[in-house]
Structure formats: C-alpha cells, structure tokens
Amino acid sequence: MSSTPVAVAVAGAPISAELEAKLASYVATAINDKRRGIASSYNQLLGFLRASGEQQRQWYTGLAKCVSLIKPDLEALQDLVLTGFVWSTASPALISVYLRFLVNLVVANGQYLMPVLKILVKTVTGPIARPKPASASTDSAAAAAAATAPCPPSTALSSLLQAFKEILRLVPTAAQCLHPILTDNFPHKSASIESQRHYVHVMLKFCVEAPILMDRLLTCVMERLIQLDVSIKVEADEDERDEELIFAMNSKRAKSHKSAAADSNSTAIDGTSLAAASIEMANKLDELMVEVFDTLKAVYVRGGSSSRGSGGAGAGAAGGGGIDPENRADAMFVVLIQNFERSILKTHKSRVTQFVLFFVCSIKHGYAEAFVKMLAAVCIYRHLPHPHPHPHTSRSAFNSRAFLSYRKQWIERRCRSNVKVQPRI
Numbered sequence: 001m002s003s004t005p006v007a008v009a010v011a012g013a014p015i016s017a018e019l020e021a022k023l024a025s026y027v028a029t030a031i032n033d034k035r036r037g038i039a040s041s042y043n044q045l046l047g048f049l050r051a052s053g054e055q056q057r058q059w060y061t062g063l064a065k066c067v068s069l070i071k072p073d074l075e076a077l078q079d080l081v082l083t084g085f086v087w088s089t090a091s092p093a094l095i096s097v098y099l100r101f102l103v104n105l106v107v108a109n110g111q112y113l114m115p116v117l118k119i120l121v122k123t124v125t126g127p128i129a130r131p132k133p134a135s136a137s138t139d140s141a142a143a144a145a146a147a148t149a150p151c152p153p154s155t156a157l158s159s160l161l162q163a164f165k166e167i168l169r170l171v172p173t174a175a176q177c178l179h180p181i182l183t184d185n186f187p188h189k190s191a192s193i194e195s196q197r198h199y200v201h202v203m204l205k206f207c208v209e210a211p212i213l214m215d216r217l218l219t220c221v222m223e224r225l226i227q228l229d230v231s232i233k234v235e236a237d238e239d240e241r242d243e244e245l246i247f248a249m250n251s252k253r254a255k256s257h258k259s260a261a262a263d264s265n266s267t268a269i270d271g272t273s274l275a276a277a278s279i280e281m282a283n284k285l286d287e288l289m290v291e292v293f294d295t296l297k298a299v300y301v302r303g304g305s306s307s308r309g310s311g312g313a314g315a316g317a318a319g320g321g322g323i324d325p326e327n328r329a330d331a332m333f334v335v336l337i338q339n340f341e342r343s344i345l346k347t348h349k350s351r352v353t354q355f356v357l358f359f360v361c362s363i364k365h366g367y368a369e370a371f372v373k374m375l376a377a378v379c380i381y382r383h384l385p386h387p388h389p390h391p392h393t394s395r396s397a398f399n400s401r402a403f404l405s406y407r408k409q410w411i412e413r414r415c416r417s418n419v420k421v422q423p424r425i
Helices: 017-035 040-050 054-069 075-083 092-108 110-125 139-148 153-170 174-184 193-209 211-230 238-246 251-266 271-301 305-319 325-344 355-361 365-379 391-407 409-415
Strands: none
Touching: 017 040, 017 054, 040 054, 040 075, 054 092, 075 110, 092 110, 092 153, 110 153, 110 174, 110 193, 153 174, 153 193, 174 211, 193 211, 193 271, 211 271, 211 325, 271 325, 271 355, 325 355, 325 365, 355 365
C-alpha cells in the first residue's frame, strides 16, 4: 500500500503534475485493495473526500484520474461522490475540480449518465448560497478566504453550464436524456415567482449555450407562458360577449350552456379570491416575460455576444446541435414562429404571450415579413393541416396582423407586395 501523498499548503494553488500522479496512484491502490478485502486505505480515502476546502479539492483531482475504477460495487464511494458533495460551501476552485470529475465519470462509465445529469439539473436549478461579506483583514488572509469562499451563483451557474456543454459534446446521447429531466422538473405554475424565474433563466441559458436543446426547451418555456396567460381572469372580459359568435351553437345547446354557466357561477369562489389569484398569476407572467425579453435582447439586440463570448468558436459544437453562433438568432426565431402557429394562435384568450413574437419582429424587417406572411396565410386557411380551421385561429391571426400593422405601419408597406397567397378555390 502506498503512503498518503502530502497535500500542498497554499489554498487554491495549482496542483503539480507530480502531486496529481501521487494522488491518482493512492486512489487506484485504495480501490484495488478494497476489492481484495483490504479496506483501511479505502476508508481513509472516503475520509479525505469528506473533508472540506483544499484537501477535498486535491483528492477529487486524484479521483478524476481513476474514474474507470469506480463501479457500483463500491457503494460507499459511489454514494459519496454523487450525493455527498456540498455545493453551498464549495469554493469556485473546488466546484471546477468536482465538475471535471463528473464529466470524466460520465465519459468513462455510461451507466452514470442519468444520475449525474439529474444531480447537475437539481443543482443548477436550485438555490446556491451567496458568500457572506468578508470582514476587514490583511491581504494574505483575504486571498486565502477568497480561495475557499462559497461560490457566487453566477460563477457556479457558468461552471455548471460549461459542464453540461462538455457532456453534450462528449456523449451524443446526453441530449435525449437531458431534455426530459429538464422538462419534468419544471416548477408548477403555483410555485413561487423566484423559483419559476430562475428555472426559466436556466432553460433559456441552455437554449443559447446548447442549440441542440433549443427547440424543445424554448417550446417548454412558451407553453408555461401560455399557461400563466390563460390563468389570468380579467374583469369585464370583452371576449365573453363574443364567445357565442366564435363557437357556433344551436338554441338548445346555447340554453344548456347558459344554465351550466349559471350553476358554476353560483359555486365559484368569491371575487376577492379570484382577483388575488389573477394578480399572482399576472405577477409571475410579468417576471417570466422579463426574463424572456432579457434573453432575446442578448441574442438579437447585442448579437448574442454573451453566448459567443463564453463558448467561442466551439460553442456550437459543444452544444452538439451543429448550429453556427451567427445563425443562432435565426434558429431561435424559427422556433418562436412555429410555437406561435402551433400553440399561441390556437389558445383562446391568450393576451400577452404573443408579444414575444412582436418584440422579435420589431428587431429585424425580415422577421416581420415572415411573420406577416404566416399570419396572412392562416387568415385564408391555406397553410394549416386541415382546410377548415377553428374560427378562433383565423380571428387570432387577423388580430395579430392588425396589431402589427397598427404599431408598425412600415411592416404593412414592406410586406403587402410580398405576401402572395392564392385564394381558396
């Protein structure tokens, strides 16, 4: 059995290649001895990994070199490295080393792909403790404290997203596994505003950083906006008076509909509770819309500089989607306009969600032209799967086109000559 490697004294200092080799040798010997029935060095290794600060960082560095030796038979080690890491007190250096270990583990052992992705999703979508303000101290003491201070949320999120990108790049099947994990863990619309906004922020980060997930994750975000949108009850809703014109009914069905509505009104919650619930949903929708607009500004107004700055030339490859960063904005617009035609147009009483498309169309003339063409086509029933769509869909398309024409008259002038849709025969 090899002797225990001597740890370096300076917190946060780079680990030399010699010490890293000694750490990896000790880890490999401890694991092999455990499989031969000698558990002393193995138990000592578990103690080192449970330590905090610099010692834990060094041993995870050595463990990252021996991931091929980690198997389900090492139950204590497996549980410790997957569930025993304390993110809230970890320093940026420790988080970086631990994430490198997880990436190596997934690449070397495919059976750990799902557990690791679930852990990372739970971590990236959950709260991370902010560091406490440092007290007055000497320069050397402040540097040592900074090296071991808890990782700020922005730094931790950046490191976690980088780990996801590495996994998506190295493991082609990871995207198929990651998508259902992200969508299944989406907070319910009754969850707090903070939790929903943070989750949407993470989902939109994935859309920008990992284009292969853009279609499905952006669709999930838009569906949540629609859920909140239709949950808002507006008093004196003008659409209530037009509902019978939209949905054709014969006299008997109309009477039964009115009697059923009267019965439901008698047992409905009082107006105060309804108003409070609507205000809560409206506040949540406002927060999520602001988060979506912030992301769209980063992609369109600032040219997506934030995403390209972090990923560089390999950002598209890292996401596994094969989308060049220069075309990322166009790809996002395609997803948004597909969601508009597939979901927003067909959703009764959607009042706010469509402004996501209006905002994008206000940025680039080409987007406005494509949007107006689609709306004009829907209005005369030519580009839908069936020849007789619901009247509400056509009316929604007409209202959206009228809104654009009213707000941006140049859209109508530019697109009138380009919209060429043949009338129905």
